Amino acid sequence: MPDTRTLLLGFAVLALPGAAVAGERPLRVAAASGAPLAEWSARVDSLLASRQLLVRMTRDDTTFPGRRHERLAQLHLGVPVWGGELARQSDAAGTLTVFGMLYEGIDVATTPKLGRADAAARIAAQGGVPLGRAGGPELVVLPLESGYRLAWRVRAFFERSFDVRQLFLDAATGETLVEWSDLQKQTAALGTGVFGDQKKLSVSPGQGGFTTTDRLRPPLISSYDFRYSVDRLIRFLNSFDPVANLTAADLAVDSDNVWTDGAVVDEHVHAGYTYDYYFTRHGRHGLDNADIPIRSITHAIRREDWVFYTTETVDSFFANAFYLGDGIMYYGDGLPPGVVFFGQHVNYLAGALDIVAHELTHGVTDYSSALIYRNESGALNEAFSDMMGTAVEFSFEPEKADYLVGEDVFTPGGIRSMQNPQAFGDPDHYSIRFTGSGDNGGVHINSGIANNDYYLAIEGGRHRLGATVQGVGGANRAQIERVFYRAFTAFLTPNATFSQARAATIQAARELYGTSGAVETAVTQAWSAVGVN
Numbered sequence: 001m002p003d004t005r006t007l008l009l010g011f012a013v014l015a016l017p018g019a020a021v022a023g024e025r026p027l028r029v030a031a032a033s034g035a036p037l038a039e040w041s042a043r044v045d046s047l048l049a050s051r052q053l054l055v056r057m058t059r060d061d062t063t064f065p066g067r068r069h070e071r072l073a074q075l076h077l078g079v080p081v082w083g084g085e086l087a088r089q090s091d092a093a094g095t096l097t098v099f100g101m102l103y104e105g106i107d108v109a110t111t112p113k114l115g116r117a118d119a120a121a122r123i124a125a126q127g128g129v130p131l132g133r134a135g136g137p138e139l140v141v142l143p144l145e146s147g148y149r150l151a152w153r154v155r156a157f158f159e160r161s162f163d164v165r166q167l168f169l170d171a172a173t174g175e176t177l178v179e180w181s182d183l184q185k186q187t188a189a190l191g192t193g194v195f196g197d198q199k200k201l202s203v204s205p206g207q208g209g210f211t212t213t214d215r216l217r218p219p220l221i222s223s224y225d226f227r228y229s230v231d232r233l234i235r236f237l238n239s240f241d242p243v244a245n246l247t248a249a250d251l252a253v254d255s256d257n258v259w260t261d262g263a264v265v266d267e268h269v270h271a272g273y274t275y276d277y278y279f280t281r282h283g284r285h286g287l288d289n290a291d292i293p294i295r296s297i298t299h300a301i302r303r304e305d306w307v308f309y310t311t312e313t314v315d316s317f318f319a320n321a322f323y324l325g326d327g328i329m330y331y332g333d334g335l336p337p338g339v340v341f342f343g344q345h346v347n348y349l350a351g352a353l354d355i356v357a358h359e360l361t362h363g364v365t366d367y368s369s370a371l372i373y374r375n376e377s378g379a380l381n382e383a384f385s386d387m388m389g390t391a392v393e394f395s396f397e398p399e400k401a402d403y404l405v406g407e408d409v410f411t412p413g414g415i416r417s418m419q420n421p422q423a424f425g426d427p428d429h430y431s432i433r434f435t436g437s438g439d440n441g442g443v444h445i446n447s448g449i450a451n452n453d454y455y456l457a458i459e460g461g462r463h464r465l466g467a468t469v470q471g472v473g474g475a476n477r478a479q480i481e482r483v484f485y486r487a488f489t490a491f492l493t494p495n496a497t498f499s500q501a502r503a504a505t506i507q508a509a510r511e512l513y514g515t516s517g518a519v520e521t522a523v524t525q526a527w528s529a530v531g532v533n
């Protein structure tokens with residue numbers, strides 16, 4: 001077991017263990033008042049001065065003028081420590097909060113025995129794809145339960161497995177230390193925007209008529225139509241500058257500006273709605289808060305061709321949507337109407353507003369907390385996407401909004417329930433969390449715990465195991481949306497745990513709505529009800 005020490009809100013720092021302990025030594029920090037805050041305020045300054053922390057990102061607070069949020073990445077002798085990060089909130093008077101996690105007792109040398117080129121060649125051989133010039137591996141310190149290792153890290157599309165992999169090679173021996181799928185998609189197990197509804201589209205005159213380029217909103221929002229070219233998809237996934245790889249020739253086109261392709265209409269319109277939600281509710285300027293262009297892709301593989309692919313590929317590229325990074329979303333076309341896939345029909349994924357907002361929220365996470373896509377941090381990453389996906393749905397489709405995920409395109413029933421996760425086999429309590437290795441350590445499974453917490457904080461009620469929550473009520477849902485948004489984008493760091501999410505949301509509730517107010521009560525009771533303390 002790793003030696004984990006937790007610094008609780010307002011509590012003193014626990015003493016360091018006397019003897020050296022084998023394995024990673026994460027030190028979790030949640031300092032918001034009193035002596036811990038004073039200590040961490042000084043300690044962060046000293047770690048910055050000695051270059052053990054590096055300012056990765058700075059943002060002004062959009063709610064409280066004069067406050068600012070910094071993300072401080074941990075370095076060991078100049079090499080990034082994977083997952084080590086603090087989030088510091090400050091104003092003119094000094095530090096207000098410090099959340100996050102640092103690794104202690106790092107004892108590795110930072111000169112790799114295996115060179116970068118050799119590492120790239122080994123990874124290329126494994127993935128069946130050459131790594132481009134921009135995709136060379138990055139040297140990192142990788143914390144493992146067995147100890148710290150110097151490693152080459154790469155995130156790349158592997159044509160052999162048709163998957164985007166996050167992979168770490170031992171920088172001494174070249175062996176693979178750990179790897180996982182980094183396709184941030186909807187579902188691991190598994191399925192008419194397509195609904196004939198009339199929508200307004202923001203488009204631009206272009207080659208061949210009009211193209212799906214929205215120039216009205218601050219960021220460029222572009223929607224691409226791969227016109228059922230799998231070669232095009234593979235060229236795109238293999239490119240190491242995916243943004244540059246998408247060109248005007250890939251934009252969806254309509255000659256008379258009467259748009260009838262439901263998947264194209266919905267990927268474009270729903271991306272705009274999601275942008276509007278983040279701006280109006282949270283004052284956020286797009287995925288990176290700096291109006292990075294939003295790009296969506298659909299029609300990569302013809303539905304009818306599903307019979308030629310493995311179940312895994314159908315699951316990833318037909319019956320799924322994912323966030324690829326760099327502001328790029330991919331939406332599968334689903335399956336032909338007569339096909340039942342794992343008990344469901346699957347329509348065009350872009351047709352579901354909550355799914356589009358879910359994918360775009362992965363971008364928001366990528367540019368803020370950067371929650372690592374496995375184990376508890378991965379489950380929090382997934383849950384935050386479900387929360388914001390549902391919030392966007394309640395904002396723009398209030399008449400049919402609910403706490404199901406993906407119910408518009410996976411029929412009957414959707415793929416997850418925030419109200420009753422167990423209806424889909426997902427846990428609604430920390431005591432029954434999934435502890436296996438599948439689904440990246442249960443990222444789409446354990447998300448149910450945080451999802452149920454979010455539901456209870458809004459709607460209140462009695463949890464299946466007996467605890468009662470005084471929710472804020474549906475009319476006040478914006479309060480809980482703001483609390484989770486603030487906690488997840490400003491306080492959580494890449495390796496966050498459920499327990500840290502509880503502390504971070506309670507802190508956000510206090511800052512936004514006052515200490516011991518109804519919102520803090522709702523958030524606290526909800527986490528307790530789902531067994532997170």
Ligand SMILES: [Zn+2]
Binds near residue numbers: 185186359
């Ligand atoms: Zn997701």
